Amino acid sequence: MPSPPAPAPLPIPSAALVQHYIRLVITAASFRCLLPIHARAVVLGISANPAFATSLLAAAAPGCLAYAQKVFDAAPCRDAYMWNTLLRAHAHVHSSHHHAADAVALYKRMRAAGVDPDHYTYPIVLPACVAARAPRLGRAAHADAVRFALARDRFASSALIAMYCQEGEVADAERVFAESGDAQKVVSWTSMVAGYAQNCLFGEAVALFGVMVAKGVLPNVITLISFLPCLQRQEWLPVGEMVHGFVVKLGFDANTPMVNALISMYGKCGSVPMAKALFHGMSRRTLVSWNTMVAIYEQHGDGVQAINFFRRMLTEKVGFDCVTLLSVLSACARSGALVTGRWVHELAKSHGLDTDARICNVLVDMYAKCGEIAYAREVFDGLHGRSVVSWSAMINAYANHGEPDEALNLFSMMKGEGVRPNSFTFTAVLMACGHSGLVDEGLKHFNSISTDYKMSPILEHYACMVDMLGRAGRLTEAYGIIRGMSIRPDKCVWGAFLGGCRLHGMVELAEYVAKELFSSGSNDVTFYVLMANMYFEAGMLEDAERIRVTMKEMDLKKTTGHSLVCTDRERIAVVSRPDAVTEEGEKIKIYPYNSDLLAFAPLELLDLAMDWDAKMPSWDLGTVVSPSGEAATAATPCSTSSLAHQRARRRLWLLRRWWLRY
Structure with missing residues (x-):
């Protein structure tokens, strides 16, 4: 039987026909539209053309990665551009750890195939190495970049700096930045500034930004947005104002993300009026803008204003997200607004946000601070996959509510479930031991911080221990702990010690410590008030009066504490003196919230x-x-x-x- 005749060879498509089909691929409205174009191109013999295959791969990759992989495998000739296109599709925005690992594996295939990477390859591969948690491969890619003389390319060096900073290897990032030499363009400066910000090295970021400006490198939008979160202290407000001047000068003041960053900066630096003015001056406000203002009011202790701002968000139909509710619930906790907190809890339930672990953690804190410890435990028990933050919040709630046994039992349960405690957990545990008088157990937990968990005690831990020993009358041990601290004691530590001296009438010991504090230039009003009260209780009225005269000469004023009671009709502040003045300077009395006449x-x-x-x-x-x-x-x-x-x-x-x- 004769064999069938061989199929006739396809005619070689003209260049005009290839260009026509490339335009069809580029202008395709969706992935579905690509399929008939590809089918027709196969019939006409166009699919083997490298330019068409590259265009088809670039168009198909965002819609269907598996289809793009088949196009790539069928391509007769794969150059660096095709490899980069598929790499970018796998690593795009690091959509998942799985895809990032695929991108890393694809880079290995590219090197095994003998294809040399170019300066577009490393800005794709290096972030994928971070997302895939493959630091060794990232360093190998760095070595490849050096071998191909690409390490000093501005985009490759920027990607290397970002990779090392995200891995916490700031010293390596600084070395890459220093070696980039003439390639130190704005993109490299931006990566280094952002890296410092990610690693909370705010002082280094401020210094580097100053060097950048001094060298005449103009920052771009990304540089400024990356730098502004570093300005988190009031003393850096002049730097923030200088950056604001850059924003106006460079014409970025209409950029909404930029204005949001400025609002956040002014809030963190303590200039709430300026943040408010920027917010009201915005032509277009996003949800981020509103969230930033709510967070600023909450962080500055104005919980009522934060809640009112949230109500305004709902009235103006801005919407809200998890970040909004976190700030509002924290404001409710700060203000004692239990009714509003319950309403926000129901709002979270109706929008399916009550399953978010962050929302549950702040709900536990809110209910506990509003006195509803049973509701806090109910939220905690309903939380799946409890993290150390969840356990710590509940332990802290019991400790603050005078239920040390429950707190310590919960701590034992936490360790039984294999959850490693953090510094905040130990602060709550030590508070619970102090409230119940379990000094020896408190010492055991304090020692376990360094012996069992290889952590260094923080100031709060020392303050709890000094307070615990002071209450028990073991002031010599408390003083020994202070002298053995690896960090400088703060006012909480010394205040706890002086409080113990006052409790047990140890005036001479308190005087010895107070002389050291006052001679060192400490002008904290807490120490003066404690000493004055101690002298008064010991009948040493002349010494008490001397301390009060000194306070008056130094213009030291005690901040009066107050309790907040919220009902469905009003918000009441309770203080010991009706003429008391808060830090904000407003008069606080017991009064119906909307009536000064009946105060x-x-x-x-x-x-x-x-x-x-x-x-x-x-x-x-x-x-x-x-x-x-x-x-x-x-x-x-x-x-x-x-x-x-x-x-x-x-x-x-x-x-x-x-x-x-x-």
């Missing part, structure tokens, strides 16, 4: 309640009388142990009745 009436009402207590027998009111004035349940005599509780309930009822009249 002192609740104090008078408390006097009335106390007088009522003295005249009334101890009766159990059963159910508290309702605000509408309806009679309570039948009254029966109560035990002496519940007398204080019943009196507190009567006072609370009187206050509520008085508020409802207005």
